[in-house]
Amino acid sequence: MCEANAYFIKDDKEELLMERVDRVVPQNGEIYLESIWGQRKTIAARIKELNLVDHRIILELAEEEKIN
Template identity: 85%
Template sequence: MCEANAYLLKNEKEELLMERVDRVVPQNGEIYLESIWGQRKTIAARIKELNLVDHRIILEPTQEGSI
């Protein structure tokens, strides 16, 4: 499987944002995520790290209250 879990950094800790993400699209300062189950989310964040071996996407909010 090629999916990854997306995590959002909050207070130096990673919080699970979405499981089994298979689509990540940066657009206009936001990140669009879509899971294999069709769950969709757009968040004001930037990609801090992609660790594809460990199936992890780490996002950093670009503004407070971005979810």
């Protein structure tokens, strides 16, 4: 399995954003995520870390970002 869980940093803590992400597309200051179940989210964030061995995607949200 190649998918990973996506987390965002909030108040210096990691919070789960989406499980089993298999598609990550940076576009115009946002990150588009899609899971193996077809769940989709687009958030204003940047990739802080990809840890593929541990199947983790760490994102930093833009200031006052709302998650769709």
